[in-house]
Amino acid sequence: MLAKSPHAALTRLFDEVGTVDCVGVEERVAKYTTRSIKKVSKVKGLRLATSMVDLTTLEGKDTPGKVASLCQKAMHPHPGLEAPQVAAVCVYPSMVRHARKALGSDTAVRIASVATAFPSGQTSLRTRLAEVKAAVADGADEIDMVINRGAFLAGDFAVVQDEIAAVVEACGDCALKVILEVSELETYDNIRAASFLAMRVMREGDFIKTSTGKTSLNATLGNNQVMLEAIRDFYLDTGIAIGMKPAGGIRTAKQSLHFLTAVKETLGDAWLTNERYRFGASSLLNDLLRQLEKEKTGAYQAPYYFSEAAESY
């Protein structure tokens, strides 16, 4: 009889989805950073990245006013630059109705709401589901949930997967983004296994997402790569295309181009769209705009044109 210990459960899951070599992954992603992206391809990349931003504010001090200015920034990133609108604004559930009011109903900018006791997820499933339903009722288009890392690390995969399935059901027509919180899973092996665990109960058009942005280590090219490869393998196996959202830690335009290069070379053209790839970020947007302005005018603008602080949208 197979052992039932958490370790045995992990081993069986790894056996099924395969392991990841940490040194090899980091060597692979280092090559993305040496790609030289200039001129037309740079502008195209910057615009693409802008259209993929989930403009985020997730703070205790968020107010309807802050959310309203965030929404304004999302719809009109920089007057005079003809930059594309961002993909979505990402807010706490209590701010969803304010965001809806600011954006109106006739907009391409979507409202993503974190839910399920973000960021820890440490409350009863009933409460988490109720939170999801409330956010949907308030007008959210997308739900960002966190997985039960405690259950994952204890080897209770059934619990992790069943909870994700329950949230899939609760969020109805909304797209779901499942946050693995990679820094708490720690190893690339765990990240790959958790990606499969989630994808097996997800729908086409849903996303897996690296992190909450609330821990020390967030999106890196390494964990992005491991998740992209999981998405690729799952897609080739089942035909179901899952999206990807790295979140936290991507602050510069250059970084975002490295991430997009990873997408281009791992998943191909079909994922170079905000329907399948997003950046969870706040300060990234202004750096993208700064670079776009530079490509347009040939000169960098004074720093006060594009604030470094996401606070000041």
Add this chain to the structure above:
Amino acid sequence: MPTLTPDRKTTRPSRPAPELIFGDLWEFDPAPETADPKLKPRYDFFINGQFVPAKSGKYFDSVNPANEQKLAEIALAGKDDVDAAYAAAHKAFDTTWGKMPGRERAKYIYRIARLLQDRAREFAVAETLDGGKPIKESRDFDVPMAAAHFFYHAGWADKLEYVAPGRRVAPLGVVGQVIPWNFPLLMLAWKLAPALAMGNCVVLKPAETTSITCLKLAEILQDADLPPGVVNFVTGFGETGAAVMGHPTAVKVAFTGSTEVGKIIMRSLAGSGKKMTMELGGKAANIVFDDAPIDQAVEGIVNGIFFNQGHVCCAGSRLLVHEPVADKVITKLKTRIKVLRVGDPIDKNTDIGAINSREQLKKISELVDSGVKEGAEIFQPACKLPTKGFYFRPTIFSNVSMSHRIAREEIFGPVLSILTFRTVDEAIEKANNTAFGLSAGVWTDKGSRILKMSTELKAGVVWANTYNKFDPTSPFGGYKESGFGREGGRQGLLDYCKLV
């Protein structure tokens, strides 16, 4: 896994087979490296610290393999020129270099390393123009690694009393060296640095298609104030090489190149009493077990065979893959090589550059044709190749068996032969069933298996869960027809000294 949902393949049979599209939705613009390679129209020999023209007045062209344009004229050395080089080296050994304390020699070698770092971009561009390798490789690998070899051996120069514990070491005298065209500058550093650290003087001939960075390094040797005659470069074809190897002044010869030429040299030198090191061909097995991290193994396979267009003596040209994962590995490999960018080597985004010469391109094409004729299954991605220049698509052959020519002969190009195996013993047997024994790779999650394989594989280097990793501290060299002697590390130094 009690909670696995049923496989969706069975629930949605009507979908078309999913495929990934690697198109031009977001194409990269050309990104040529713009540093000036500072080439001269004509290069003379470097003898006795001076640039010296050919006594015969004969010159030959060095061509850029990426566009077939002439880059420079290179002096063609005859016997007289080689004699002059050896005379200079002999004098330098007797009067300056052979007597100089190690700590003084170290200063020169450190200086060479630093000057090379200072001019790294210039050298990288020159290396790429002359040899056809992608600029990202000459920039990130060849030039920094060459500098690292000088630094490492400079560090040894004043510590030679520790190189052979309990014994004292002395330099040999004048050594003759001939290097190949696949890593012109790096092979030069591998040969020069240990010889100089030990106190030897050198006569070296680079390959005829790639002499430029060697002669550019001569400028650095001048700038470093290296005493005249310590290092001498003569250029030319096989005959010049034979003169360098066979010269009576040379007490030791070191050769890196093909097994065929290595055998000729060894035959001609038999009985001469010269010390030799030979770093010759290879047909390495890269072995992937079913428990390997597959995506990283695929990356390692690509790195193993397509690095430097496969012009690598230790290239992982035979992939041995465990049958349970063979299909998976081959499918992933095909997907991976679809995104390799083949083209102008000077473009910073090029992954696979130009084949070094028309002659080599012909040899590769011929062996690939033989693979097709002998019934192996060929796959090449549909990448566009430049119209001018020497290019070859990355190529993988599946359904290869040990009796195919492409599984036995060194191709020295971007061509991978895939064989399968069922058990560990079969993998070892197949890996060792070759005349060569330079390198091997093992991909598995099981540590004990790595240790077992590394003892049983007859190869000078066994890489575990990685491939084509080099370091100045790590000795490199082969077994069987891949040669003898080591380069790098303490072992490499011992090949350039006598124990007294």
